[in-house]
Structures are given as C-alpha cells and as structure tokens.
Amino acid sequence: MTTGQHGAGNATDSAADDGPAKDATPKDATPKSSTPQSSAAKSGAPQSGAAKSGKTRDATPKSSKANSGKAKADTAKSSAPSSGKTEDDTAKNETARNGAGKDRATEDDTAEGGASSDKGKAEKATADKDASNKNAIKTDAAKTDAANTDATKTDAAKTDAAKTDAANTDATKTDAAKTDASEKAGDADGQDKADGKVKPEAERWVAFASAPEPVPNRFSRALRAVGRSVGRFLVHEWTLASLAVLALAALMTWPTLRYPRYTLPQDYWDPSLQAWQMAWSGHILLTEPARLWQSNTFFPELWSFAFSDTLLGYAPAGMLGSGPEDAVLRYNIMFVLAHALATFGAYALARQMGSGRIGAAVAGVAYAYAPWLLAQAGHLHVLSNGGIPLALAMLARGHGWSLRYGYRPERRHDGWVYAGWLVAAWQISLGFGIGLPFAYFLAGAVVVTAVLFLVRRLRTGQPVPFGRRLFVADVVGGVFFAGVGLLMAYPYFMVTELHPYAERSIDDIRMYSPPASGFVTAPAESWVWGGLHEGARAALPWHAEMTLLPGFVLYALAAGGLFFSVWRLRQRLLLLAGVLVTMVFAMGTRFFDGTFTYGLLFEHAPGWNALRTPGRLMLWTTLLLALLAAGAVTALTDRVRDVAAQRIPSWPGPWLRLATLLPLLLVAVEGLNSTPHPVVPTQPAAMRTAEGPLLVLPSNQSLDQHVMLWSTSGFPDVVNGGSGFTPRQLDEVRRVSQSFPNQTSVDYLRTLGVRTVVLLRGQVAGTPWEITIDAPVESLDITRQEVGDAVVYRL
Numbered sequence: 001m002t003t004g005q006h007g008a009g010n011a012t013d014s015a016a017d018d019g020p021a022k023d024a025t026p027k028d029a030t031p032k033s034s035t036p037q038s039s040a041a042k043s044g045a046p047q048s049g050a051a052k053s054g055k056t057r058d059a060t061p062k063s064s065k066a067n068s069g070k071a072k073a074d075t076a077k078s079s080a081p082s083s084g085k086t087e088d089d090t091a092k093n094e095t096a097r098n099g100a101g102k103d104r105a106t107e108d109d110t111a112e113g114g115a116s117s118d119k120g121k122a123e124k125a126t127a128d129k130d131a132s133n134k135n136a137i138k139t140d141a142a143k144t145d146a147a148n149t150d151a152t153k154t155d156a157a158k159t160d161a162a163k164t165d166a167a168n169t170d171a172t173k174t175d176a177a178k179t180d181a182s183e184k185a186g187d188a189d190g191q192d193k194a195d196g197k198v199k200p201e202a203e204r205w206v207a208f209a210s211a212p213e214p215v216p217n218r219f220s221r222a223l224r225a226v227g228r229s230v231g232r233f234l235v236h237e238w239t240l241a242s243l244a245v246l247a248l249a250a251l252m253t254w255p256t257l258r259y260p261r262y263t264l265p266q267d268y269w270d271p272s273l274q275a276w277q278m279a280w281s282g283h284i285l286l287t288e289p290a291r292l293w294q295s296n297t298f299f300p301e302l303w304s305f306a307f308s309d310t311l312l313g314y315a316p317a318g319m320l321g322s323g324p325e326d327a328v329l330r331y332n333i334m335f336v337l338a339h340a341l342a343t344f345g346a347y348a349l350a351r352q353m354g355s356g357r358i359g360a361a362v363a364g365v366a367y368a369y370a371p372w373l374l375a376q377a378g379h380l381h382v383l384s385n386g387g388i389p390l391a392l393a394m395l396a397r398g399h400g401w402s403l404r405y406g407y408r409p410e411r412r413h414d415g416w417v418y419a420g421w422l423v424a425a426w427q428i429s430l431g432f433g434i435g436l437p438f439a440y441f442l443a444g445a446v447v448v449t450a451v452l453f454l455v456r457r458l459r460t461g462q463p464v465p466f467g468r469r470l471f472v473a474d475v476v477g478g479v480f481f482a483g484v485g486l487l488m489a490y491p492y493f494m495v496t497e498l499h500p501y502a503e504r505s506i507d508d509i510r511m512y513s514p515p516a517s518g519f520v521t522a523p524a525e526s527w528v529w530g531g532l533h534e535g536a537r538a539a540l541p542w543h544a545e546m547t548l549l550p551g552f553v554l555y556a557l558a559a560g561g562l563f564f565s566v567w568r569l570r571q572r573l574l575l576l577a578g579v580l581v582t583m584v585f586a587m588g589t590r591f592f593d594g595t596f597t598y599g600l601l602f603e604h605a606p607g608w609n610a611l612r613t614p615g616r617l618m619l620w621t622t623l624l625l626a627l628l629a630a631g632a633v634t635a636l637t638d639r640v641r642d643v644a645a646q647r648i649p650s651w652p653g654p655w656l657r658l659a660t661l662l663p664l665l666l667v668a669v670e671g672l673n674s675t676p677h678p679v680v681p682t683q684p685a686a687m688r689t690a691e692g693p694l695l696v697l698p699s700n701q702s703l704d705q706h707v708m709l710w711s712t713s714g715f716p717d718v719v720n721g722g723s724g725f726t727p728r729q730l731d732e733v734r735r736v737s738q739s740f741p742n743q744t745s746v747d748y749l750r751t752l753g754v755r756t757v758v759l760l761r762g763q764v765a766g767t768p769w770e771i772t773i774d775a776p777v778e779s780l781d782i783t784r785q786e787v788g789d790a791v792v793y794r795l
Contacts, residue, residue: 249336520549693718
C-alpha cells in the first residue's frame with residue numbers, strides 16, 4: 001500500500017505484501033523478487049512506478065520483471081535473492097509484517113521479494129499484486145519518472161549478478177543501505193520513505209544544521225552594547241526632537257544661513273553691536289578675563305561692557321574665530337540656534353506638564369515663532385529665551401510635578417533640579433531684559449510652593465514627601481542662581497552710579513507702552529499679516545515694541561483649550577488668569593496709567609527700572625497661551641486615538657491624521673517671516689592696521705555700532721560705541737570733533753589719550769568733514785595718510 005507521507009511532498013510505496021496487498025495475495029504464494037536497486041535510486045533521483053494504469057513494463061529482459069509498484073516503492077533497495085533463500089526470506093517477511101512498521105529493515109524488503117524459479121508463476125504473482133495494488137499504483141503514477149530508464153538497465157545487470165552470487169545478497173543490501181543513508185539523509189524520496197521508517201529528527205537533518213554561533217569576545221560584546229546604545233539614542237524622542245527643531249529653525253529663519261558671513265537679519269545696527277559683544281566676551285576671557293567689563297569700546301569709559309545686555313552666556317561661541325566676518329557668521333548661527341532652543345524648551349515644558357507630542361510641538365512652535373517676535377529679529381537677547389521654558393521643565397521634572405498628574409514623589413530626581421538651576425543661571429547671563437522677570441517668577445514660584453507645602457501639612461497633619469537630597473539641590477541651585485544674578489548685576493549698579501542719567505524714568509516707560517490694539521497687530525516682518533496690518537501699525541508710535549500679535553491661530557487654540565482640554569478646569573482658569581495678568585503688565589502705563597501694575601514694579605522692584613520696554617513681557621503671555629493650546633491639541637489627539645481604536649483596522653484614517661497635524665501646520669505658517677537681510681558694511685582697510693586708542697568719524701549711534709564690529713580685528717581701544725544709552729563724554733567728543741581737524745579738537749582728543757583718527761570718505765556727505773577732509777594739517781603737528789577709502793590722522 002501507499003504509506004503515509006513524512007515531510008512535505010514525499011510519499012513511498014510499501015512492499016507488495018503490506019496493507020491491502022497482504023489481503024489480496026495467497027499466503028502460500030511465494031513473493032516475486034523486487035527490482036534490484038538502480039543507480040538512479042542511489043543518486044537520490046525519485047523513481048516512478050514501472051506500471052501505469054494497471055500495465056506492467058518489463059525492466060529486465062533476462063530476469064523476472066519487478067512489478068512497477070514494487071520498483072517505485074523500493075527505491076533504495078538492493079535485493080538480489082536466490083530461489084534457495086525463499087523460505088528464509090519469507091520468514092523474515094512475516095516477522096516484519098507482524099512487527100512495528102517503523103522498524104522495517106533492508107532484510108525485510110529482501111524477504112518480500114524472493115525470486116521464483118518458475119518465471120511464469122512469478123509473472124502471475126506480479127499480475128495479482130498489481131491488481132490488488134491498483135489504487136496505490138495510480139497514486140504513484142503521478143510521481144516523477146525521470147530516472148526510470150537508467151534504473152531498469154542497471155537492474156538487469158544486478159539481477160544476473162544476484163543469481164550468480166546469492167550468498168553475497170546480505171552484504172550487498174547492507175552496503176547499499178548504508179550508502180543511501182549517507183547520501184540521501186533528509187531527501188524526500190530516500191530510503192526511509194521507501195521502508196516506511198522515520199528516523200529521528202536530529203539524525204535526519206544533522207547534515208543541514210547550521211554551524212554553532214561563535215561566542216563573541218569581550219571587545220565584540222562591548223561593540224554590540226555600544227551599537228545598541230547608539231541606536232536607542234538615535235531613535236529616542238529627545239534626539240528626534242532636537243534634530244527636528246534644528247531643521248525647523250533653519251527653515252523658519254531662512255535666508256539667515258544663505259550668506260551667513262555677509263548679511264544680518266532685519267538690520268545691521270543692533271545685530272552688529274551684539275555680534276561684537278559675543279566676540280569681545282570670548283576674546284577677553286581667553287586673553288585677560290579680569291578686564292571683561294572694561295571693553296575696548298566707549299574709551300575711556302569704565303564698565304562699558306555693561307552699557308547694554310551682554311549675551312555673556314554665548315562667550316564660549318565667541319572663543320571661536322576672529323574678525324568681523326567670523327563675528328557675523330557667529331551671530332547668524334546663534335540666531336538660528338536661539339530659535340531652536342526656544343522651540344525645544346517650550347516642547348519640553350509642555351511634555352513635562354502632561355501634553356502629548358503633537359500638542360507639545362504646537363506649544364514649541366507657537367512660542368518660538370510667534371509673529372510679534374519677528375519685530376525683535378534684531379534683538380538677539382530677546383530671542384534668546386529658550387532657557388526659560390527649558391529650566392522650568394527641568395525643575396518640574398526634578399520635583400516630580402506636572403500640571404496634568406500633579407505631584408508624584410516617586411518621580412523626584414535631584415539631578416534634574418541641579419540642571420534646571422544651572423540653565424536658569426545661564427539664561428540670566430544672557431541679559432536682564434528677559435532674565436530679570438524670569439528671576440522674579442522663580443522667586444515667586446519658590447515662595448508659593450513653600451506656602452502650599454506648609455498649608456497641606458497643616459491641613460493633613462502629615463509632611464509632604466520631599467526629601468533631604470531634593471532640599472539640598474534646591475538650596476545649592478538657588479544660591480548658585482542668585483550668585484550669578486548678583487555678579488551680573490554688580491557692573492550695572494556701577495554704571496548707574498557713574499552715570500545716574502542712564503536710569504529709566506516713567507516717561508521712558510510711557511513712550512514704549514503699547515495700547516490694547518497692539519495685541520492684534522502684526523509687525524511688518526510677518527509674511528502672513530505684515531501687509532494686511534500696515535494701517536493698524538500706522539496708528540502705533542513705536543512699531544517694533546508695540547506690534548504684539550502672538551498669532552490668531554494661537555488665540556483660537558487657546559480659546560478652545562478653555563473648553564476642551566486635558567487640563568482640569570481649575571488649571572485652565574489659572575492659565576487664563578496668567579494670560580490676562582501678563583497682558584496687563586505688558587501694556588505698561590496704558591492700563592490705568594500703570595499705577596497698580598507695571599508702575600508698581602517700576603517703583604519698588606529692584607532692577608525693574610532698567611526695563612524700558614514693557615511689551616517684551618508678551619513672552620510670558622505667549623508661553624501661557626501655548627500651554628493652553630497644547631492642552632486642547634492633546635485632547636484632540638486623544639479623542640482621535642479613541643475613535644481609531646473603534647475602527648477595523650484600528651488605525652487613524654488620513655482625515656483624522658490631518659486633523660491632528662493641522663494645528664501645528666497653521667501655527668508654523670503664521671510664523672513665517674519676510675525679514676530683510678541687508679549686507680553688512682565692509683570693514684575699511686584702515687581699521688585693520690590703525691593703532692588705538694582711535695576715533696572713527698563720523699560718529700553717531702548707528703555708525704558706531706559698525707565700528708564696534710570692525711574693531712573685532714585685534715580689538716583696539718575705540719572711542720566710538722552704541723548702546724542703550726550714550727555717555728555724556730561721548731556726546732562731548734562728537735560735538736568737539738565736528739571741527740576736526742583743527743587745534744581745539746586735536747588738543748581735546750590728545751587729552752583723552754586718542755592717538756589715531758580715521759575719517760571715512762564714504763560717510764562724510766552732508767557733514768562738516770565733506771569740506772575739511774582734504775585740508776592741510778602740517779600746522780597741527782599731526783600726520784595725514786590716505787588708506788583705501790579713508791583718511792588716517794595720527795595725533
């Protein structure tokens with residue numbers, strides 16, 4: 001019969017006396033000899049039956065013919081029995097039939113195929129077997145018959161050899177079986193299938209087993225560990241967020257990086273000043289740190305580096321490169337990085353508060369690219385505000401607190417607290433224009449937190465988990481932050497003492513205070529709203545400080561966050577109160593003359609009288625609006641996730657995906673800029689070789705900022721300078737030098753210690769020097785030399 005299949009696509013026929021064939025054949029009939037093993041069977045080629053549709057095909061002309069079913073079933077057999085072995089073989093066959101089918105051996109097959117001396121009788125037995133195995137033969141007929149011809153030819157020779165040397169039958173069969181077992185282990189049509197025997201799995205497939213994996217050495221294990229760590233780092237949320245904000249900053253500030261060595265965003269006055277500030281701090285900290293606050297400009301004034309916000313925190317960048325072109329390149333790079341840090345900081349704060357990723361992204365983009373900030377493109381110290389939300393996020397993380405989940409003591413970590421205070425101190429070092437309100441906010445937050453902890457303890461009778469390590473971190477971090485603030489403030493106190501007129505008055509505040517209409521008016525640099533709001537800007541006396549639109553999309557999202565948000569109602573109301581309070585303070589004296597708002601701080605808060613532009617408090621309004629918007633967008637994404645979970649398959653459709661990304665897209669579009677990028681004036685050749693102290697004429701607030709940038713080639717002492725206020729001595733120098741060169745001006749400059757005067761021909765049109773630039777100077781005991789487009793006088 002046809003045995004059951006073992007493995008995919010394999011089937012073999014059992015001997016003629018197995019299964020149904022056993023019932024059809026008389027017990028006293030001598031079985032016919034099976035076809036000897038062919039060369040095709042040895043080579044592993046599948047054999048087909050010799051008889052199809054009940055017909056028997058002769059395989060050997062001289063010997064008895066093997067039935068076709070037998071030839072196909074005994075593919076790997078090598079039986080050559082003689083007639084004398086019939087009884088013994090028959091006994092073996094009976095033993096094999098009565099035993100387990102799985103243990104049939106080659107000798108069993110031989111017994112099944114004992115030869116009959118009577119050829120006719122054997123052929124009759126073959127016909128009977130074919131009739132009884134008709135179904136098996138039909139099944140086998142579908143198998144491949146590729147090796148049949150070679151097998152039948154080989155059988156003839158082996159049959160003759162078997163008749164001549166019957167005694168060697170057992171040895172021949174044993175050798176053939178061993179050969180087939182080694183050559184065709186695992187083959188679908190091999191010996192095991194012909195016998196109906198199934199070998200153990202490990203023995204059948206041992207030839208195909210893979211080599212054992214080598215044990216890695218210590219270096220390989222370390223390398224793999226490093227690779228896994230690097231892989232996890234590259235796909236981490238914060239790594240991807242960092243790369244995303246950098247790419248977005250380069251795009252949103254374009255074309256700042258198009259010609260970064262020759263152009264500056266918005267204008268080339270204040271940016272030139274700030275480019276010099278970074279260059280000076282880096283240069284002097286490497287060469288003569290004790291002279292940091294005594295800069296090379298405003299000669300011979302003292303504490304001149306404190307005449308405006310210093311951007312001291314960018315000093316490490318100032319240590320790289322030299323000269324005006326490198327200073328411009330450095331400024332443009334930091335300009336882009338400042339936007340990236342602001343986006344990242346607000347994203348981190350929103351995530352720490354409990355927002356989802358898309359909601360946090362909306363908060364980050366809305367905070368960093370609010371339309372009102374486009375008017376501040378020339379004020380890097382205002383744009384450098386990313387340390388504020390980042391420090392708040394780190395401090396909140398270290399204390400285990402979030403807006404959505406409240407206080408979770410198990411998530412406390414003093415390391416984050418130290419990092420938060422460090423970032424806060426760095427933010428203060430960039431300038432007090434943005435840093436001073438931040439310092440007051442931190443002080444207020446510390447007081448409020450301490451009061452809340454005390455109230456909760458009194459109410460519950462149990463202390464709130466805080467921990468000694470966290471307390472130490474707050475004390476050390478707070479002291480460090482305060483120390484940096486005091487060290488930064490000391491030079492400004494000295495400037496105020498030396499120049500009392502540098503202090504701001506309430507009239508200065510009134511001049512820069514924006515009306516309420518400023519909160520819905522965009523600056524000219526806004527790509528979306530700039531042209532549309534031209535008429536509204538015309539009604540504002542000081543455009544740059546009074547166009548305070550944070551974005552209509554942000555307004556809408558924040559308004560939606562009041563009704564649909566992941567923040568609790570109480571938290572939403574607190575955020576709304578913060579928005580309104582900061583707006584009132586940003587209005588300066590415009591809100592009831594500022595008597596109980598900005599004016600109160602101006603009169604009583606230390607250092608607040610140095611802040612002349614109330615509108616920059618809009619930074620805090622924008623941050624609070626961004627958190628409200630993040631709550632709304634997070635609620636939207638959570639709802640989309642719930643809806644998607646009910647779908648089959650549970651995956652958001654394209655419209656749902658678009659709905660979650662649309663707020664982010666709209667906020668980004670509203671932040672696009674049309675900021676001009678003028679080319680920076682080229683440094684005069686005379687400035688590269690002039691000896692200091694020197695004076696560059698003409699001198700005024702705008703031109704002197706170029707001179708400060710040009711002085712980065714060697715940093716000679718220069719009388720020129722531009723800042724938030726003008727020292728009276730510089731006013732006097734400008735007045736006296738109007739008549740230069742004459743004896744009075746020369747003597748006055750010599751008294752100050754000036755050794756060189758550079759008169760720029762390209763700037764003298766419409767000035768007194770347009771006439772005197774070519775006048776003889778021999779009688780003044782000075783020398784005159786033409787150097788490029790300038791005239792150099794040596795006193």
